[in-house]
Amino acid sequence: xxxxxxxxxxxxxxxxxxxxxxxxxxxxxxxxxxxxxxxxxxxxxxxxxxxxxxxxxxxxxxxxxxxxxxxxxxxxxxxxxxxxxxxxxxxxxxxxxxxxxxxxxxxxxxxxxxxxxxxxxxxxxxxxxxxxxxxxxxxxxxxxxxxxxxxxxxxxxxxxxxxxxxxxxxxxxxxxxxxxxxxxxxxxxxxxxxxxxxxxxxxxxxxxxxxxxxxxxxxxxxxxxxxxxxxxxxxxxxxxxxxxxxxxxxxxxxxxxxxxxxxxxxxxxxxx
Numbered sequence: 084x085x086x087x088x089x090x091x092x093x094x095x096x097x098x099x100x101x102x103x104x105x106x107x108x109x110x111x112x113x114x115x116x117x118x119x120x121x122x123x124x125x126x127x128x129x130x131x132x133x134x135x136x137x138x139x140x141x142x143x144x145x146x147x148x149x150x151x152x153x154x155x156x157x158x159x160x161x162x163x164x165x166x167x168x169x170x171x172x173x174x175x176x177x178x179x180x181x182x183x184x185x186x187x188x189x190x191x192x193x194x195x196x197x198x199x200x201x202x203x204x205x206x207x208x209x210x211x212x213x214x215x216x217x218x219x220x221x222x223x224x225x226x227x228x229x230x231x232x233x234x235x236x237x238x239x240x241x242x243x244x245x246x247x248x249x250x251x252x253x254x255x256x257x258x259x260x261x262x263x264x265x266x267x268x269x270x271x272x273x274x275x276x277x278x279x280x281x282x283x284x285x286x287x288x289x290x291x292x293x294x295x296x297x298x299x300x301x302x303x304x305x306x307x308x309x310x311x312x313x314x315x316x317x318x319x320x321x322x323x324x325x326x327x328x329x330x331x332x333x334x335x336x337x338x339x340x341x342x343x344x345x346x347x348x349x350x351x352x353x354x355x
Contacts, residue, residue: 098190101225107182116344117186119179122166124150126180128187132340133200133313133333134351141348143198143234145335146184164204177207182222185233189226192346198234200263205238208251215254230259234284239265245277252280263313266291266301281308289314289322289336298329306330 098117102109108120119126128146135142150163167173181201188199208215220230235255241248242265252262264282268291285305292314295301305312314326317336326334340349 101186105182105222105225107179107222109182109186115191117183117190118151119183121150121163121176121179124163124166126163126183127151127344128184129342129344130188130346131335131337131342132347132349133198133335134339134349135333136327136331136351139351141197141340141351142333143200144188144192144346145200145236145342146188147202147342148180148183170206173204173206177204178218178222181219185219185223185228186226188346189228194348195232197348198232198261199228200234200236202236203238205240208238208241208247215251216258216260220258231261234261234263236263236286237265237282239267242267249277249280252277252282256280266305268294281310283310284313284333285310286313286315288316289318289326290316292329292331293322293325298325302329302331 098109098111109117110120111117116127118128127149129149130144130146132141133143133145134140148163164173164176167176184199184201203215216230216235219233223230223233237248237251241251248264252264255262261284262282263284263286264277266285266287292298302312311332312329313333313335314322314329314331315335317323317326317334317338319338322336323334323338334351339351
């Protein structure tokens with residue numbers, strides 16, 4: 084079934100089919116937004132736009148999990164994941180979060196070419212030895228979303244373990260996902276160490292980009308490896324201008340668009 088279809092509204096029978104075919108506890112509100120439950124907490128998705136400089140508009144959205152009570156955000160991601168003290172609980176929670184994000188993106192975003200960026204918890208990568216992304220792929224098949232529309236964001240802490248980083252990239256890439264890894268500050272040859280297993284996207288914070296002594300060489304190395312550069316956490320007009328001058332491919336940050344429970348296509352022009 085792995086094909087993308089435009090769904091401006093949720094089809095009741097299709098959502099009920101997803102519920103019956105999985106072990107995830109999912110529910111849908113009157114506006115069509117899907118949430119899950121972990122312990123006594125309602126989990127929701129919020130999305131931050133990721134902009135393509137060449138296209139001049141959004142090319143995808145980064146999804147983040149929040150816990151809500153009485154209409155208010157009560158827990159942030161690190162607090163939510165701290166509830167999963169056991170590895171099996173962590174695996175369950177991480178997969179539930181991605182199911183919530185994918186469901187909301189599939190049912191509430193009608194543009195089939197945009198990409199969904201999802202994070203993976205570092206403990207999950209260490210506890211699951213092989214077949215990274217298989218369970219998520221099964222869920223994506225169920226809702227009709229291609230793995231090629233999903234960008235897996237590898238946490239920066241995994242950069243400390245080159246063997247694990249290469250293994251994880253190979254696993255996810257074999258299933259058709261796009262890979263986003265974080266640039267390792269102070270390790271100028273990290274792309275060389277990855278060899279042919281370089282990520283599709285290299286992420287760097289706007290602050291770290293500004294602090295680089297030789298920005299052009301860094302960007303050239305990333306592009307020469309066949310990867311794209313995403314500058315994130317853009318908070319000021321100076322950071323925005325630096326990212327553009329550096330020839331970044333993608334941009335993300337509160338200056339350009341706040342995370343919110345909405346999925347919109349935006350124009351990069353006049354963002355600042």
